[in-house]
Amino acid sequence: MEKVKVLIVGAGPAGCTCGLLLLKKKVECLVIDQAEFPRDKICGGGLPPRSYRFLSQLLPEFRYDYNNVKRLKLSIEGREVIDIQMKEELRIVKRRQFDAQLLETYQKSGGAFLNDSLMDIEEKDGEVIATLKSGRQMSCDYLVGADGANSRVRKYLNPHCDRGSFILEQYGPKSPENAIQINLSASYQIGYYYSFPNAACDVQGFGDKNTTLQSFRQVLREMGCPDLKPMGAYIPQSTDYPLHERILLIGDAGGYANRLTFEGIYYAFLTASHAAEAISTGRPFAEVCRRTFVRKRTEERVARFFYSKTGLGILRFLCRTSPWLVRWCFIRLTT
Numbered sequence: 001m002e003k004v005k006v007l008i009v010g011a012g013p014a015g016c017t018c019g020l021l022l023l024k025k026k027v028e029c030l031v032i033d034q035a036e037f038p039r040d041k042i043c044g045g046g047l048p049p050r051s052y053r054f055l056s057q058l059l060p061e062f063r064y065d066y067n068n069v070k071r072l073k074l075s076i077e078g079r080e081v082i083d084i085q086m087k088e089e090l091r092i093v094k095r096r097q098f099d100a101q102l103l104e105t106y107q108k109s110g111g112a113f114l115n116d117s118l119m120d121i122e123e124k125d126g127e128v129i130a131t132l133k134s135g136r137q138m139s140c141d142y143l144v145g146a147d148g149a150n151s152r153v154r155k156y157l158n159p160h161c162d163r164g165s166f167i168l169e170q171y172g173p174k175s176p177e178n179a180i181q182i183n184l185s186a187s188y189q190i191g192y193y194y195s196f197p198n199a200a201c202d203v204q205g206f207g208d209k210n211t212t213l214q215s216f217r218q219v220l221r222e223m224g225c226p227d228l229k230p231m232g233a234y235i236p237q238s239t240d241y242p243l244h245e246r247i248l249l250i251g252d253a254g255g256y257a258n259r260l261t262f263e264g265i266y267y268a269f270l271t272a273s274h275a276a277e278a279i280s281t282g283r284p285f286a287e288v289c290r291r292t293f294v295r296k297r298t299e300e301r302v303a304r305f306f307y308s309k310t311g312l313g314i315l316r317f318l319c320r321t322s323p324w325l326v327r328w329c330f331i332r333l334t335t
């Protein structure tokens with residue numbers, strides 16, 4: 001049986017970031033992914049300043065392509081309520097390209113990568129044994145589950161985990177405005193419509209607690225978008241975090257996406273850095289993540305209020321009477 005200190009399952013933002021951080025700490029690791037890169041990932045690709053600043057702090061050497069956007073138009077029930085010009089840009093990446101660039105950076109830094117799929121997990125004598133689709137078996141001191149929304153590692157720890165919110169999106173024609181558009185509505189059940197302009201197209205999406213193809217198409221009609229080729233994926237948002245001494249869940253596998261904005265890439269970077277710290281220092285992952293867990297609970301409460309009828313009413317009122325306050329809150333939320 002092959003032996004590796006840390007086996008990371010998944011080469012998305014969480015897995016590659018964790019791999020790169022472990023390499024910097026001189027901890028032996030192997031990243032595996034079932035997909036051949038470049039591969040697509042259903043995602044708006046929005047990186048707010050908090051996300052890309054944190055990324056450049058963690059991995060200053062990483063270079064990637066993005067579209068620079070400084071304008072956000074917010075509407076409620078289809079009526080524009082505020083047009084925000086930002087000082088700092090939001091970066092919109094194409095995930096196919098971004099994830100491939102991150103994996104390439106990991107490999108160029110000397111990181112080991114294998115194109116294979118995790119099929120089974122066993123625990124024996126304090127070690128974790130992973131069986132891969134190719135038939136290879138690997139024993140490791142730590143198994144890091146960075147295998148996204150349908151995580152097999154997470155199912156091993158918690159077979160009954162909640163799948164989260166289902167989001168549908170499509171690649172719409174590129175509008176000349178280069179602005180992010182968000183629409184909120186009392187008829188959405190904790191969710192929103194968005195249009196994120198990347199370098200090639202406008203990624204138009206919608207998701208709430210009860211997303212269906214029908215509700216997506218209705219939202220597209222209301223927002224004046226053509227009905228193109230919808231693609232769907234889950235964003236897991238856990239309220240329970242299965243913790244294990246040697247099996248760590250990061251990124252979407254751990255269900256860390258933001259409760260209010262649904263962004264998950266920042267939390268992929270953050271929890272990857274938590275895992276690298278826990279593994280390299282021997283500190284329990286639960287202890288390293290403590291502040292993140294507290295933050296998740298706060299987000300949960302804020303999201304419930306924000307998306308309620310009262311929350312939307314207050315937002316609409318503030319956009320009319322104190323737009324500066326809405327701008328300030330938005331900047332606080334994204335930086």
Ligand SMILES: Cc1cc2nc3c(=O)[nH]c(=O)nc-3n(C[C@H](O)[C@H](O)[C@H](O)COP(=O)(O)OP(=O)(O)OC[C@H]3O[C@@H](n4cnc5c(N)ncnc54)[C@H](O)[C@@H]3O)c2cc1C
Nearest residue numbers: 010012013014034043044045046118148251252263264265
């Ligand atoms: C419609 C939609 C829009 C979104 N928009 C945004 C946004 O604008 N901004 C933002 O910040 N977040 C957004 N998110 C969330 C974001 O996409 C995720 O939070 C992010 O991709 C999580 O990264 P990750 O590395 O944890 O997982 P992923 O990026 O999903 O990577 C997981 C990897 O694991 C691999 N894998 C899976 N199973 C196995 C296995 N058994 N063996 C080997 N490999 C395996 C997969 O091939 C994949 O490469 C969006 C999500 C959705 C669904």
